[in-house]
Amino acid sequence: MFGFEDPQIWLVYLLCILAALFSIVYGVTHWNKGDEDVSGEDKKWVEGEKKVSDEF
Amino acid sequence: MENMFMLTLIVIVYLFAIGYLGYYGYSKTKNALDYLVAGRSTHPFVMALSYGATFISTSAIVGFGGAAGMFGFGLLWLTFLNIAVGIIIAFLVFGKRTRKMGHNLDAHTFPELIGKRFNSYFIQGFSGAIIFIFMPLYAAAVLIGAARFIEATFPNYINFNVAILIYALIICAYVLAGGLKGVMYTDALQGAIMFLGMITLLVFTYIKLGGVVAAHQGLAALTPQVPPPLIAKGHLGWVHMPALGSALWWNLVSTIVLGVGIGVLAQPQLALRFMTVKSSKELNRAVGVGGLFILSMTGIAFVVGALSNVYFFNHPSFGKISLAVAGGNIDKIIPIYINSAMPTWFIYIFMLTLLSAAMSTSSSQFHSMGAGIGRDLYEKAILRSKHSQHTILITRLGILLGVVVTVFLGFKLPAGVIAVATAIFFGLCASVFLPTYIGALFWKGMTKTGAIASMLTGFLGSAFWLLFIHEKESAALGLCNLLFKKPTLASAPWTVVDPIVVILPISFVVAIVVSLFTKKLSGDHLKECFKHF
Numbered sequence: 001m002f003g004f005e006d007p008q009i010w011l012v013y014l015l016c017i018l019a020a021l022f023s024i025v026y027g028v029t030h031w032n033k034g035d036e037d038v039s040g041e042d043k044k045w046v047e048g049e050k051k052v053s054d055e056f
Numbered sequence: 057m058e059n060m061f062m063l064t065l066i067v068i069v070y071l072f073a074i075g076y077l078g079y080y081g082y083s084k085t086k087n088a089l090d091y092l093v094a095g096r097s098t099h100p101f102v103m104a105l106s107y108g109a110t111f112i113s114t115s116a117i118v119g120f121g122g123a124a125g126m127f128g129f130g131l132l133w134l135t136f137l138n139i140a141v142g143i144i145i146a147f148l149v150f151g152k153r154t155r156k157m158g159h160n161l162d163a164h165t166f167p168e169l170i171g172k173r174f175n176s177y178f179i180q181g182f183s184g185a186i187i188f189i190f191m192p193l194y195a196a197a198v199l200i201g202a203a204r205f206i207e208a209t210f211p212n213y214i215n216f217n218v219a220i221l222i223y224a225l226i227i228c229a230y231v232l233a234g235g236l237k238g239v240m241y242t243d244a245l246q247g248a249i250m251f252l253g254m255i256t257l258l259v260f261t262y263i264k265l266g267g268v269v270a271a272h273q274g275l276a277a278l279t280p281q282v283p284p285p286l287i288a289k290g291h292l293g294w295v296h297m298p299a300l301g302s303a304l305w306w307n308l309v310s311t312i313v314l315g316v317g318i319g320v321l322a323q324p325q326l327a328l329r330f331m332t333v334k335s336s337k338e339l340n341r342a343v344g345v346g347g348l349f350i351l352s353m354t355g356i357a358f359v360v361g362a363l364s365n366v367y368f369f370n371h372p373s374f375g376k377i378s379l380a381v382a383g384g385n386i387d388k389i390i391p392i393y394i395n396s397a398m399p400t401w402f403i404y405i406f407m408l409t410l411l412s413a414a415m416s417t418s419s420s421q422f423h424s425m426g427a428g429i430g431r432d433l434y435e436k437a438i439l440r441s442k443h444s445q446h447t448i449l450i451t452r453l454g455i456l457l458g459v460v461v462t463v464f465l466g467f468k469l470p471a472g473v474i475a476v477a478t479a480i481f482f483g484l485c486a487s488v489f490l491p492t493y494i495g496a497l498f499w500k501g502m503t504k505t506g507a508i509a510s511m512l513t514g515f516l517g518s519a520f521w522l523l524f525i526h527e528k529e530s531a532a533l534g535l536c537n538l539l540f541k542k543p544t545l546a547s548a549p550w551t552v553v554d555p556i557v558v559i560l561p562i563s564f565v566v567a568i569v570v571s572l573f574t575k576k577l578s579g580d581h582l583k584e585c586f587k588h589f
C-alpha cells in the first residue's frame with residue numbers, strides 16, 4: 001500500500017492520516033460542546049496570572 | 057542562494073504583518089480578565105494555530121526531519137503518537153482536568169500545580185530545579201535547529217557559530233521585552249504560514265519525485281545504498297523499520313518514538329497552556345485543528361526528510377544519500393534539502409516562519425527556566441511562599457544563566473544532536489513527572505510521599521541509566537569510565553534501551569506502592585482540588 005512493502009510502514013502512514021481525520025471529525029462534531037460558565041476560581045486564576053506575568 | 061533584495065522585502069512585509077497583528081491582539085485584549093470574559097468571540101482557528109506554533113519548533117522540523125533522513129519512514133510512528141497522544145489524549149484527557157485543577161489551586165506553573173496538589177513545597181522546588189537544570193538541553197536543540205537553517209541559507213555570510221549568537225541575541229531581546237503582547241494572533245499567522253509552507257514542501261517533493269507511489273518506490277530502490285555501518289546496526293532501508301531488537305531499532309523506538317511521543321504529556325510548558333483556555337469547548341475545537349496541524353508539521357517533515365535521499369541521490373550535483381550530503385550531520389539534511397530543492401522566495405518565507413516558531417518555543421522555555429528557579433525553587437520551596445523582593449531578580453538571573461548555558465551547549469554539543477537532546481529531555485520529564493501528574497489528575501489515593509518517591513525514583517533512575525548504562529551517553533559523559541574503567545556497566549541490549557522503557561514503569565510502580573502504605577491527603581484538600589470535576 002502507498003508503494004510500501006513493509007506492513008509496519010504502510011500501517012503507520014495510514015494511521016497518521018486516520019488519527020488526523022479522527023481529530024478533525026472530533027473537533028467538528030464537538031465544536032459547540034463543552035461550554036462552561038466562568039467560575040470564581042477561573043476569575044481568581046486569571047487575575048493571579050496577570051500579576052505573575054506583570055512581575056515577570 | 058542569497059537574494060538580498062527579496063530577503064529584505066519579505067522581512068519588511070513579515071515584520072509589518074507581525075507588528076500589526078501584535079498590536080491588534082494587544083488592543084483587543086487589554087488584560088487577561090477581558091480575554092476570559094469578553095474574548096469568547098476569539099476564532100477557534102486562531103486559538104488552535106496559536107497552539108500549534110508554540111508546540112512545533114526547529115527541533116521537530118529540522119532535528120527530527122533530519123533523523124527521518126537517516127532512519128526513514130519508521131519515524132512516522134512518532135507522528136502517530138504526536139497526534140494520538142500529544143493532541144487527542146493530551147487535550148481531551150489531561151487538558152480538561154489540568155485546566156480545572158490549575159484554576160482551583162491557583163497554580164501558575166506546572167511545578168506549582170503538582171506541588172499544591174500534593175501539599176508539598178519540596179515537590180514544587182524539586183520540579184523547578186529539574187526544569188532549570190535540564191531545560192537548557194532542549195533549548196539548545198531548538199537553538200541549534202535555528203542556527204543550522206540560517207547557516208544553510210547564507211553559506212557565504214554566516215557560519216554556524218555566528219548564527220547561534222545572532223539567534224541567542226534576538227531571543228534575549230524578545231524575552232527581556234516580556235515576549236510579544238497579544239501574541240495569539242501573531243502565533244496564528246506563523247501557524248498558518250507554516251501550514252501552507254509545509255503543504256507546499258510536500259507537494260513540491262512528491263511532484264519532483266514523480267508522485268506518491270513512485271517516490272516511495274524510488275526510496276525503496278535505494279536500499280542497497282545504506283552505508284555498511286548503519287547496516288551493522290540494523291538498518292534495513294528507508295522504507296523498512298530497523299531489524300527488531302537491533303541497536304537502531306531500540307534507538308528509534310525507545311528513545312525517539314516513545315521518549316518524545318509519551319514525554320510530551322509531561323512537558324511543563326505545554327501542560328501550562330491548558331490552564332489558559334476558557335472552557336472545555338476550546339479544547340474540543342483545538343483537537344480538530346491541532347491534529348491536522350501536527351500531521352502537516354512532523355508528518356510532512358519526516359516524509360520529506362526520508363524522501364530527501366531520493367532527491368539527493370538522483371541529483372547530478374549530489375549523487376549521494378542525505379547522510380553523506382550532510383557530511384554525517386543529520387541536523388543539516390532538512391536545511392540543505394530546502395535550500396537546494398525549493399525556490400528562493402519560499403526559502404526566505406519558510407526561514408522566517410521557522411525562526412518565529414522557534415522563538416515562541418524558546419521564549420516559553422526560558423520563561424519556564426526563570427520561573428523554575430525564581431518562583432518554584434526560591435520563593436515557594438526555600439522561602440515557603442514568603443514574598444521576597446529578590447524573586448524577580450533571581451528569576452531574571454535564572455533566565456540569563458539559562459541563555460548562557462543554552463548557548464554554551466549550542467557550541468559544545470556534537471553534530472546531529474537535536475533529536476537526541478530533545479528526546480533525552482522529554483524522556484526525563486516523563487520519568488520524573490508523568491506518574492505524579494497522572495496521579496494528581498486521576499487518583500485521589502495518591503499521597504505526597506508516593507509522589508515524592510516516584511519523582512526521586514524517576515530522576516535518580518534516569519541519571520543512573522544515562523551515566524552508567526545507556527552507552528551513547530555514559531561513554532560521552534565519562535563518569536562510568538572514570539569509576540569502573542569501562543564505558544558502560546551493562547551489556548547488549550540494555551546499552552541501547554532508553555531509560556523511559558525501564559525507569560518510567562518503575563517510577564509508576566513506586567508511586568502506587570508507596571501511596572498505598574502512606575498517609576492520605578485530607579478530604580477537604582482533595583475536595584478543593586477536584587472541585588467542578
